[in-house]
Amino acid sequence: MARGALVLGVGAEEGLGGALCRRFAREGLEVFAVGRTQAKLDAVAQALGAAGGRAHAVAADVTSAGDMAAAFEAVEKETGAPPELVVYNAGNMAAGPLAEMTDAFFEAAWRVCAFGAFLCGREAARRMVPRGSGTLIFTGATSSLRSRPPFIAFAAAKAAERAVAHGLAREFGPKGLHVAHVIVDGVIDGELVNARAPQIKEKLGADGMLSIDALADTYWMLHSQSRSAWTLELDLRPYKETF
């Protein structure tokens, strides 16, 4: 039976979501890349297919309960089983000055980070826990632990996402589901930042940013841990980072 990996929050190939898909495909998992933009997902899936992996592009809104259920359903339909590995990697780094912030802006940050994480966790609890094994990893950020402008909406949402992850770990760890929360405490050397703010790479230098492939290695390590000694939370930063 094929083993499925569901990666929620996939954008460009050269982003963390894309790197996670590549890493899991390399380990022989059948990858389901979930994101908003069909064209980007198709590019990720095609590249994986060309490299000999099995991959599917699933366009979905992770803040919709129906879409979340459908994404898990797609894995079961194709592989005959719930995913053995799920990563909730959706996030938007919402930034803006508080006095001008609209209600909708604040709520949108919360929906993609916290509410989507809840939907994902609930679906995992329903579908993966009965099997008694599996891994669910949430991508956290500096903002999961620390709120500072202009990331107040994002930090409030990421702190809530972390609370979802910790609660899930305590409830479902004893039932065999490994829940982990990865605090990405640096700037990711990926499309999101490099397209939006290329000056950051110029300022930090290549060594000053987190490599998406190195990040993906640690996600895979977490999935490889024996249930005799599981990690709920770890942080990741480039060696040059001041923190």
Added chain:
Amino acid sequence: MADPNDRTPVALIVGAGDFIGGAIAKRFAAGGYVAAVGRRKADQLAPLVEEIEKGGGRARAFALDARDEESVSSVFAAIERDLGPLEVVVYNVGANVYFPITETTSRVFRKVWEMACLGGFLCGREAARVMLSRKRGSIFFTGATASVRGGKGYAAFAAAKSGLRALAQSMARELGPENIHVAHLVIDAGVDTAWVRERIAESGRDPAQLPPDTLMNPASVGEAYWMLHQQSRDAWTFELDLRPHRESW
């Protein structure tokens, strides 16, 4: 005297006693490192060295009192001179004692701090000195639940372990940019060792009646140290926690 052309890197485990130090040493020996294992009474390390050598690995025991500046510097010097370049140093000295606060003597408080915190400073500083000259290496500290939470009866232990964590954090910030990976592992549950089983028996419970996976397998814990050392410097972990899947916390 070692072959001067042999530059096999060395992993030093300080506090390779009855807890997880042996498992960490075995993991690094299996990964091709010379395992240097230290504790106060070196003769107690003979079975560990023998086990590693039987498995095809290399190991050497050192009498090391981590609280003694001279003992620490002479062991580090002897390793660098006779064994090979130190690439990994794990500070794993335990000092887990339970005393209600009114029964905690100043002698206990000081001794626990010396073992859990001062020794970490002495070994960490010595490790930094040799590693900075090569600009590479890993320095890992074993933490505990008490590193992040003071529990009832653990005033001395928690104070010392919090101190060790602060030391590790400061060292990580200082040495990371020098290509030295400093990490702190929070061991947030019991590990399945003879010592822990004795403590459980002392508390009036029968360790044989524990549900499976209540205690962590030392080898699984050792694997986490190995994995941290394998991380690319493009994404290093400073801190992670470890507990068995059944743990409630």
